[in-house]
Amino acid sequence: MTFSQFRDCLDQEVLGGKPSLFGLRLLKALWSTNLGRQAVLRLRLAQLLTHYRCRYLAQRQLVRLAMRFGLYAEPTSAIGRGLRLPHPTSIVIGKGLRIGKRCQLYQQVSLGAAPRDHDGLMPRIGDDVTVYPGAKFVGEGRVGDRVIVGANAVVTKPFGDDVVVAGIPARAIRRVGPGDRLGSVRT
Structure with missing residues (x-):
């Protein structure tokens, strides 16, 4: 930087x-x-x-x-502009990750390091993403743009854009419309 x-x-x-x-x-x-x-x-x-x-x-x-x-972060990870940490406790940002613009991470979020066989920076979180408390990203877990990750979700696989993911293991539970704001969700 x-x-x-x-x-x-x-x-x-x-x-x-x-x-x-x-x-x-x-x-x-x-x-x-x-x-x-x-x-x-x-x-x-x-x-x-x-x-x-x-x-x-x-x-x-x-x-x-x-x-x-209690915030552990790898300084070489690429973190986009507009990062917000409303409750910056117990957050882990692993090595070799790319976090998009205007992301919001709540407390106890863990973003695991990129897999060892991956070259360069691995995108973990896209742009305009909100990750609620306790969410974990491990293995190949990553999300696209305009995604809401529910509390205590364990993201172990890739998800696309405009979705709400939740659960253990995480699954897409709703789609977010292109005209919707991040907080309002369509069923």
Whole structure:
């Protein structure tokens, strides 16, 4: 993640699209009471430091994430703009994953690492996806764009776009219409 990508991500995720006084507002967010913003800021900072080969400083940010939130993330995973962590506790983001834009991950979500025989980054989550508490992605489990993953779902196989998945193992239970907003679902 380059500095311009870092700044673009934080403008949207942490600062709410208000780029004025960028540095001061980031310091305020780092010490604010909004834990979701703190976690995203520290994760993005670890990604930036990893990109510029400041491994020690990146590792310090990752340790703070782990100690404060229980959030374990691989900084080399590709995470799209607009990540939201409303309750950033006990979240695991494995190695070699690609997470789409405007995703929302709730507490206790585990995104398993990419399979060993997979080259490059493996898409685990598409764009505009909401993953509710306790959901797990293992093996070949992945979802497309505009998907809602129910609480405690165990996703072990690929799913396409515009669906709601739930259950153990997860299965598509509803389709989301193209005109629907993410929260409203059609049966």
